[in-house]
Amino acid sequence: MKLVYPWLRDFVRVTEDVETVARELGLRGFEVASVEQGAHPVIDFEITANRPDCLSHLGLAREAAAIWGLPLQMPGMAMPAPGPAEDLDVEIADTDLCPRYCVQVFEVKNGPSPAFIRERLEAAGIRAISAVVDVTNYVMLELGQPMHAFDLDRIEGRRLVIRRAVPGEPLRTLDGLERALEADMLVIADASRALAVGGVMGGKDSETGPATTRIALESAYFQPASIRRTSKGLGLKTEASSRFERGTDVNAPPAGIARAAALLERIGAGRPLGSLIDRYPSPTRPLQIRLRAARIARVLGQEVPPADVPRILAPLGFLVAEGRDADEPGWLITVPTFRVDVLREVDLVEEVARHFGFDRLPSTFPVLSAPQAPLDPRILRDRLLRQLLTTAGFSESMTFAFIEREAAMPFTEPGGQPPAIANPLSEKFAVLRPSLLPGLIDSCAHNRRRGRKDVQLFETGSRYTSAGEGRAAAFCWLGSAVPPHWSGSGRLVDFFDMKGALELVCAGFGVHDPHFAAVDRAYLAPGRAAEVFAGDVRLGVLGQLAPVLAEARGLPAGEEIYVAELDTELLGRAAAGDTLRAESLPRFPAIVRDVSVLVDEALPAAAVRGTIRAAAPSTLASVVEFDRYQGKGIPDGRISLSLRLTFRSAERTMTDDEAQDAMDRIVAALAREHAAEQR
């Protein structure tokens, strides 16, 4: 809303300069977008949705009157003596969408309007057209009441009907477009056809022009939600619709006509014919609200002197009466119908606060009356994850939750579809991500394109599958396994680096025995993919990214890229609770024995470990692989696997014989179960 400073001074004789006016209104909730100096200084305000009354000079003038304690003077609104009446029949068929409709017939000379009108309109950002159109716009900017002029001689049957459109009803609007209207759109029609979309835009057929000699000037109130729907439906936003959809003053239409009549007479462009036609079947009664002094203090945390309340509210247009309830000091406030935002007591408290001054409120602190609950465990979980993953060398990334369908499909469960967005910004943001990996892979590719060889990224966040919204953490690793160093010994990342990172995360969450099982996944290279479990709960998956997929996202196909993704909800649930009991340290020494066996190369290490555990006595404390060898000296199809076994008794020092006896049984079991030969 562009406020033309000299225009404001028609209403309120402010003496402050334009910058001061802008600043003071800014501090009362009217954000200033810009201030333009010049012959007609202009302040451009961003008017919030709740204050349609301030899409007018009068509305902002009331605020100025309250700020500086100045009287408000209304412009000339005396109805000139009318000429003889013309026939015009007006009927509101759908009063739910149009509660009030006023029309006044004028005879006009529709030439250009005088300079003072044109200059003010143009300063306010509206193009001058002709006397009739300019006057309607002038009144709208002045009082906030949008108006529309029909050429009286284009109204067939001298009859205006305000009704819902017939589905598909045609209308050529003023912008020249042929439109097909829908059933819940309101039209102003004559005896045979729609002439205008009520409150949104007039029609070409009844448009006024230089040749127009008689007009029917409309000044109405339309139901805001209906205007909003229609404006959206037609993709048509006008000065009129943006005021009606937020709510105009139901009692302003006659004032709009009177002001227009006074202006037309003043500029010699027309005079009324006959009297005002006002269709207003059920007049709105202004709202009355009790405002309690104690409530003001209760909400603001600050007593406002009782005398300030009428001093603030009266200039804004509220009728203030002293309350009659002696037990509860306060006021009975009558809300003017242009204040569509004021519906309850707290809205009045806000009015008082705005003009009392937010800067005058003290700064206090809310009293703590109860101890606070602990942090949401999910917040703690994500913090721990970040700590573990950054320790493991991964940097945190953030990517959008919506991705392109093509990127999502490889990660969508077979036969499924990722949830789609109904109104996406573009194809790149078409579906919700089924996994965090596609975005992460793209971030890796972004870094590669900019010359970064080694990339380790992770993200925690939401993902969307057929089960709905879930939480996950994903990581991606390409390039070196360890940071490059002058001492050499660089190595590229492999499966076991990524598996180690997962094991670290599990250990960090107190999931001590995660197990891993080979798996097939379309997006992972065959034979290089595994699922990780805590007990029988599947936490996630890891493996080498399928080269064809890496290449499709702009990463080198010849390079091994490792990825993993964990369900963090499940990880959080699998985490050891706060049940830890410390164990005392062992009192007796351990005996360590190594064993190397030749086994089939396809035999999982876990099977060997399992056989050892089953065959060993309860004194076996741990078993861990320390070498795996294939090649010279080993028969084809076999590997040499070396394991270190640690035995310990809680009651006494074990003897070598006991250990040897255990080893013999273990080797025998390995030979029996896996045809293993000891080396």
Add this chain to the structure above:
Amino acid sequence: MTDPARDIDALRTQFAEELARASGEPALRAVRDRYLARKGGLVSALLRGLGAAPAEERPRLGQLVNALKQEIETTLDARASEAAGARPPTGAVDVTLPGRVPGTGHRHPLTLLRERIEMIFSRMGFLVIEGPELEDDYHNFEALNMPPEHPARDMQDTLYLAAPVRSLAGSAATLLRTHTSGMQIRHMETHPPPVRLIAPGRVYRRDNLDLTHTPMFTQVEGLVVGDHVTLADLKGTLFTFVRELFGEDRQVRFRPSFFPYTEPSAEVDISCGACGGTGIDCSMCKRTGWLEILGSGMVHPAVFEAVGYDPERYTGFAFGMGIERVALLKWGVEDIRLFYENDFRFLEQFPL
């Protein structure tokens, strides 16, 4: 005619300068050769040049040259033994070579800021909650005093789902949350007052990517409800927070605004760091001297009614901010899209 005495002084100065530049044994040896070599050395050349001096001057000048020669020898010997003594002991390492930095990753700058904000509010007794990113219309709009067709829905252009999806809260979600307020509604639905919490998380709006907009961004909203919570409390809480995050020297301003779920509503501005709040020729604050940082207000009674709180008995305040915007203002990041490109050249600018 040259003055031999001055030549001697000049050579002494020249030697001192060259010596200062020479480091290491080979360089010292070169200096020795240049000055002291029997043939072609600068000192012997000087001695030979004395032949041109008056006869009565020659003995005194000869003494001066010999003194210089002595001086140069002593100095070079001292430096040579010093250099030999400075050789590192056997097995010494070159401490100037790069170390092996453990491969530690960086947290995302938005996480750094979010955790910092969480810490400040935790200390003030605020609970930190988490919640669904997909929402139903009721929790995102209706319960927040934005019934269908409410004009304020236009303030947040919403991304809708083509078909309902089960949210983390188990409800049938129809949209991507436009703010984290839904979490607060859910909290109030299940907890009686008092309430004192912040709700951080990702939110979604149908905004095209540009320097200051992304269709996904991170928000922190807060809510305090109790028997005697006031607008002055809101002011005090937010001023404390803003000063702690941006520094005690920043001015803070509180001015009226509009949000459908608060009444009265207020915007919080901080004085511009780029121009020190003067606004003079400042593009950062568009010459106003102020930067918008937070939206806030007293919880609208209609919101309390929606969650079953008695609006007569309880009052409360709510606030919200975008972490990206805070980051732009705090760190001078010029393009918000950098936060979602995950370029290491950007990520590594922030501390671990």
